[in-house]
Amino acid sequence: MTLRNRITDFLTYLSTQRRFSPRTVSTYKKSLDKFADRLEQDAAVEALNELNIKGFVWDLKMKQRLAPASICEHLAALKSFGKYLVRSKVLEMNPAENVPMPKRPKRLVAVLGQKDLSAEKFPELDNPTLADVRARLLLELIYGSGLRISECQSLCWNQIRTNEHLVRVIGKGNKERIVPVTESTLQYMEMFKTFLAEDGRTPLPSSPLFLGEDGKPYSIRTLRNDIHDLLRKIGWEGKASPHVLRHSFATHLLENGAEIMSVKEMLGHSNISTTQVYTHVNAERLKQAFKKTHPRA
Numbered sequence: 001m002t003l004r005n006r007i008t009d010f011l012t013y014l015s016t017q018r019r020f021s022p023r024t025v026s027t028y029k030k031s032l033d034k035f036a037d038r039l040e041q042d043a044a045v046e047a048l049n050e051l052n053i054k055g056f057v058w059d060l061k062m063k064q065r066l067a068p069a070s071i072c073e074h075l076a077a078l079k080s081f082g083k084y085l086v087r088s089k090v091l092e093m094n095p096a097e098n099v100p101m102p103k104r105p106k107r108l109v110a111v112l113g114q115k116d117l118s119a120e121k122f123p124e125l126d127n128p129t130l131a132d133v134r135a136r137l138l139l140e141l142i143y144g145s146g147l148r149i150s151e152c153q154s155l156c157w158n159q160i161r162t163n164e165h166l167v168r169v170i171g172k173g174n175k176e177r178i179v180p181v182t183e184s185t186l187q188y189m190e191m192f193k194t195f196l197a198e199d200g201r202t203p204l205p206s207s208p209l210f211l212g213e214d215g216k217p218y219s220i221r222t223l224r225n226d227i228h229d230l231l232r233k234i235g236w237e238g239k240a241s242p243h244v245l246r247h248s249f250a251t252h253l254l255e256n257g258a259e260i261m262s263v264k265e266m267l268g269h270s271n272i273s274t275t276q277v278y279t280h281v282n283a284e285r286l287k288q289a290f291k292k293t294h295p296r297a
Contacts, residue, residue: 003043007032010084019174021150023220031077045085050095053078057099068102075101110239111248112231114255117143121234130195134210134218135226137192140185141167142227142245146266147179148172149224149242153217157193158205162186171268179266250275 011029014020020028035056039047057075060066066074075096082094115121122139125132141147147155151169159168160181167181189209196203201211208217224242231240238244246267253263264275 001045003039003045003047004036004041006045006085006090007036007081009088010081013084021172023150024172027073028077028080031074032081034074035078045090048078048082048085048091048095050099053096053099057102061102068104071102072104075099110244111251112236112238112244114252116234116236117245117248117252128191130192130199131226133188133192133195135230137185137188137209138223138226138242139230139245140182140188142242143249144182144185145179146246146249146268148246148268149220149227151268152242153208153210153220153223155209156206157203157209160186160189169268173270175268175270177265177268 007029010032011025014028015022015025035048035053036043038056038059039052053075056078057071060071060074079094079096079099082091082096085091086094122136125136128136138149138152141152141155142149145167147167147169148171151171154170155167159170161167165181165183165186166178169177169179171177192209193203196211199213201213201215203209203211210218210223212218212222227242227245228240231244250263250267253266254260260272260275264272267275269275
């Protein structure tokens with residue numbers, strides 16, 4: 001069986017057994033196809049060896065001038081693929097295991113200040129449209145509960161526990177978590193449900209919250225644009241993305257005394273080290289405030 005055949009099997013495994021999202025599977029496919037494109041069309045699986053992988057990494061760095069983060073993404077796909085081939089008894093050892101990941105420059109995540117996201121910045125909507133309510137509901141779910149934009153897109157009405165102020169979220173790797181929701185979130189949900197019904201899209205319990213006119217969830221691009229436009233309207237000049245709101249959710253919780261393990265659970269992180277980046281953000285913001293305000297700074 002050729003290398004490309006094995007890649008197809010691996011992608012099927014990620015999709016059907018690991019339950020990875022189509023977007024994640026597509027990312028793996030692009031990385032593995034990029035590697036395979038350097039080889040002969042009918043190259044055997046043994047072409048996935050350490051020498052070829054190191055050559056691939058060198059090419060990404062020196063010829064294509066990719067950033068370390070992009071190279072890490074490609075190499076991570078090869079490492080996962082190699083691990084799969086070992087488990088499948090196709091290879092005895094993972095040829096990518098000893099290929100080192102490029103060092104990424106440390107970069108603090110962008111966050112909005114608590115004042116930027118205060119209630120005063122978001123007064124009650126006056127004669128809102130469906131798009132206005134959709135954007136505000138997204139804001140509440142991401143900044144109020146820490147959901148990823150993909151989790152918002154796939155969220156269904158039967159995952160909402162209105163009386164308990166909780167929502168059941170299906171995250172990365174099909175992992176489930178329960179997170180609290182704000183009173184504002186529930187209010188905008190009801191408002192949004194009313195708008196959908198008036199538009200002839202009365203939602204069923206199993207329907208997605210963000211149900212488009214075609215009966216399918218709104219695209220990720222549409223939802224991202226909602227957040228981008230909303231943040232620009234309040235005068236935010238930095239990166240205006242859903243993930244910035246999620247970063248802000250975590251940072252503001254820690255700034256106000258939340259335990260890091262609780263924040264980890266709400267974000268759906270598998271590893272505490274992923275969450276700890278927000279403690280670095282918090283420390284850096286404190287240092288900046290100190291330099292600006294302390295007479296001996």
